[in-house]
Amino acid sequence: xxxxxxxxAEEADKRKAHDVAVVVITPKGIYPDEDDFRRVAxxxxxxxxxxxxxxxxxxxxxxxxxxxxxxxxxxxxxTFKNEKLSCIAEIEYHKHxxxxxx
Amino acid sequence: MHESLARINFExxxxxxxxxxxERQKLVVHARSYPMLDVTVEHTKPLRLRLxxxxxxxxxxxIELLNSDGxxxxxxxxxxxxxxxxxxxxxxxxxxxxxxxxxxTHSSHLADKWDNYRGQDGMGIVGILMxxxxxxxxxxx
Numbered sequence: 001x002x003x004x005x006x007x008x009a010e011e012a013d014k015r016k017a018h019d020v021a022v023v024v025i026t027p028k029g030i031y032p033d034e035d036d037f038r039r040v041a042x043x044x045x046x047x048x049x050x051x052x053x054x055x056x057x058x059x060x061x062x063x064x065x066x067x068x069x070x071x072x073x074x075x076x077x078x079t080f081k082n083e084k085l086s087c088i089a090e091i092e093y094h095k096h097x098x099x100x101x102x
Numbered sequence: 103m104h105e106s107l108a109r110i111n112f113e114x115x116x117x118x119x120x121x122x123x124x125e126r127q128k129l130v131v132h133a134r135s136y137p138m139l140d141v142t143v144e145h146t147k148p149l150r151l152r153l154x155x156x157x158x159x160x161x162x163x164x165i166e167l168l169n170s171d172g173x174x175x176x177x178x179x180x181x182x183x184x185x186x187x188x189x190x191x192x193x194x195x196x197x198x199x200x201x202x203x204x205x206x207t208h209s210s211h212l213a214d215k216w217d218n219y220r221g222q223d224g225m226g227i228v229g230i231l232m233x234x235x236x237x238x239x240x241x242x243x
Contacts, residue, residue, distance in 0.1 A: 023126070025123065025126050025127060026118075027118060027223075027224050027228040027232055028118055028223075029118045029120075029123070030122065030123060030126070034120060034122040034123075059224070062223065062224075065224060066236075068236065071236075071239050090126060092127070092236065094224050094229055094233060095222075095223075095224030095225065095229055095233060097183055097199050097233040097234070097237050098200045098201075
């Protein structure tokens with residue numbers, strides 16, 4: 001019995017070690033909120049979290065938006081693991097700039 | 103545009119820029135009272151931006167490029183959306199990006215009306231600030 005509990009605890013720890021704490025910063029505010037992170041598996045596709053952020057913050061059109069972490073542009077169609085995002089990921093999410101060349 | 107409506111629009115938009123937001127985005131907020139949002143983008147070379155939201159969102163915000171002490175920008179600019187100017191109306195360096203008033207009033211972009219972008223998600227004052235800050239950090243090392 002004790003051994004089974006230990007094994008379960010070990011598995012939970014392993015799972016936690018492969019989670020990513022995510023926060024998404026948008027012009028409409030912060031997802032999930034200002035005081036918290038959303039914990040997701042590193043195998044989660046980034047776009048799923050961005051979609052959840054857009055839904056919660058009532059952002060309807062993100063067709064030309066970009067996502068960056070620490071200034072590096074990331075590909076939302078990939079997973080956190082594919083993008084080498086672990087531990088904590090603060091995603092900056094906003095429209096792509098346009099213009100220049102006056 | 104009636105001032106009270108511009109004030110409501112400005113305050114509604116700028117409300118997203120909380121203390122936590124500013125900290126996470128590495129922004130120092132100097133002032134955020136209608137009609138002005140005055141912010142320094144922290145970076146190896148900091149950039150201070152003063153966004154004037156009078157008549158927002160009938161007009162896009164006017165954006166001034168400043169040194170961190172608040173004086174007019176005096177250093178080199180990386181090009182792209184950061185234009186050395188002088189702008190035909192302000193006579194200063196300017197942000198040449200849709201969403202900046204100086205872009206839409208420049209003779210090269212008069213055909214690209216603000217109305218094409220007005221009201222779009224991410225084209226409020228905070229959204230425009232995020233875009234400018236992001237490009238500055240990308241293009242200035």
